[in-house]
Amino acid sequence: MGDVAAFILVVGIGSTIVLDLWAWLVAKTTGMAGTDWGVVGRWLLDIPSGRVVLDSRPDRPAPGGREKTVGWLFHYLVGLAYAMLILLVWGVDYIADPKVVPVFWVGVVISSLAGLLILMPGLGGGILGRKLPNQAAIIAYVIIAHIAFAAGQYVFANLVVSL
Template identity: 55%
Template sequence: MFTDIVLFTLVVGIGSTIALDLWGVFTGKIGWMPGTHWPSVGRWIQGLPAGRLVFDGSDTRPFTASEAATGWIFHYLIGLGYALVIPLVWGTDFIAAPTFGPFFWIGIVISTLAGLVILMPGMGGGVFARKLPNTAGMIAYVLVAHVVFAIAQYLLALMLS
C-alpha cells in the first residue's frame, strides 16, 4: 500500500509536471505565452523569509543557480504534492481504478486557483492576474495549462493501474 502511493505520487506527480512544462515550451514556440519562469519564482520564494511577499521585478540582477534550482524544485514538489493528495483523499483503492473526477478537482480546479490566487499575486500579477495587461488571456492560459496537467495526471494514473 505505501509503495503503491509512493509509485503513484512519483509517476503521476513528476510525469504530469513534465507535461505541463512541455505545454509551456509549446505555447511559447507558437507565440501564445511561455511557461512560468521558475528562476523568478525561486527569487520570490527565497525572498519570503525576509518579508518580500511579492516579486516586483525591480531586482534586475541575473538569476542565480540557487534561485533557478529553488523555483524548479518548488514546481516539482507542488506537482508531487497534488499527486499525493489524490490517494490520500480518495483512498488507495483509487490507484487501481482511477476515474477522472479527482484529477478534475485537484489538477484543474485546485491547481488553477492556487496559481491565480497564490502564485500570480506572489509574482506581482495580482489576484486572478488583475494587474496584468491581458488578464483574461492569462487566466485562459493558466486554465488550459492546468487542463493539460490534469489530463496528464489521469493518463499516467491509467497507465499505472
C-alpha cells in the first residue's frame, strides 16, 4: 500500500507542478495566461447554490483568498486523482514498470477532454471553448499543456520506480 500512496503523491503532485511550470513558461514567453485557479475556486464554490456556469459579471470583485485556496487545492487534487486513475485502470503493477500509453490516455486525452468539456463550459467558455474568440488557440494550449502534464506523469512514475 505504501508504494501506491507514494506513486499517487509523487506522480500526482509532481506532474501538476510540471503543468504549472509549463503554464508559467508560456505566460512569460507569449503572454497567454493559463488557468486562473481563483476563478475556478469561485466556480466550484458557486456550484452548491445551483450555478453550474460561472457568474462572470464584470462588476464582481477579483477572486479572494478562499476562492484561490479552493481552486489551487482542486487543481492538485485532480492531479492526484489522475495518478490514481492510472493505477485503477492499468493496475498497481504499473508502478514497477511504467509505460507511455497509460499516461498518454490519462494525462493527455482524458485530462484535455475534462478541461475542454467540463472546466471550460463551467467557466463560461462553452464546450471546447466555442464561446471564446481564440478557440483554436485555447484548444491547442490545453492539449500541449496536457502533453507536458503527461510527460511529468511518466517522468515521476519512473522516479517512483527508482526510489
